[in-house]
Amino acid sequence: MIEPVDDPDDPRLEAYRGVRERDLVGRQGRFIAEGQVVLERLVAQSRHQTLSVLIAAKRLEALQPILERLPSDTPIYSASQAVMDAVVGFHIHRGILALAAAAPQADPAGLLQTLGEDALVVVLCGVANHDNMGGVFRNAAAFGVGAVLLDAHCCDPLYRKAIRVSVGGVLSVPFARLAADADLPRTLAEAGFQGLALSPGGSMTLAQVRRERRCAVVFGTEGEGLPADLLTRMASVRIPMSHGFDSLNLATTSGIVLHQLA
Secondary structure, three states: OEEEOOOOOOHHHHHHOOHHHHHHHOOOOEEEEEOHHHHHHHHHOOOOEEEEEEEEHHHHHHHHHHHOOOOOOOOEEEEOHHHHHHHHOOOOOOOEEEEEEOOOOEOHHHHHHHOOOOEEEEEEEOOOOHHHHHHHHHHHHHOOOOEEEEOOOOOOOOOHHHHHHOOOHHHHOOEEEOOOOOOHHHHHHHOOOEEEEEOOOOOEEHHHOOOOOEEEEEEEEOOOEOOHHHHOOOEEEEOOOOOOOOOOOHHHHHHHHHHHHO
């Protein structure tokens, strides 16, 4: 159902208008996916529903194999680059956007119970940077993480930039958000997960970790790290570094740790 659009004010494109502003205020259960690889991952998964697609006319032919996999009643809007830029409010050089409805929020404990006996889980605490969020999800997808748990202070993984940085990993790795008063160590223990908390002052090095079959690794935000009370209740792990330096970018840290544990 390719529908040509030549007017930036066409009401059919209302959901794509002012993309950056709507990213900031939220989309009430919907999100925008951007780029060819992300669109391909969105089409390939079944949790989130693709509502429509907006494509620069010059990209249609190359994207045909992906678009053909969409349900036949999914609107596909085609516009010139100039019209598309006017609608979204900036130069969208990739020329590929999709509007999707987010899957219902999963229950954290229930999500953990769905995982197998050999499962690796990532837990994020206070991660408010969308680049870091996307980077962690990209690594999680690459190393076969079964699920990601987010505390109440984490940013939205379905923010457009986070999805793009994750190269669609956010769309393929299940995630759930913990309640503000959740007892994380208890939640993990009740689900049978070994908990490992990353900290520059960890009591053991990453190489010393003996991973159990069900393992959850917890990362904090850059700078502040994990809360002290959490570190006292979980096994803490550090990555040894050169003298005088004790920190890595969160996405880099997660890649190193997940590679080792996976």
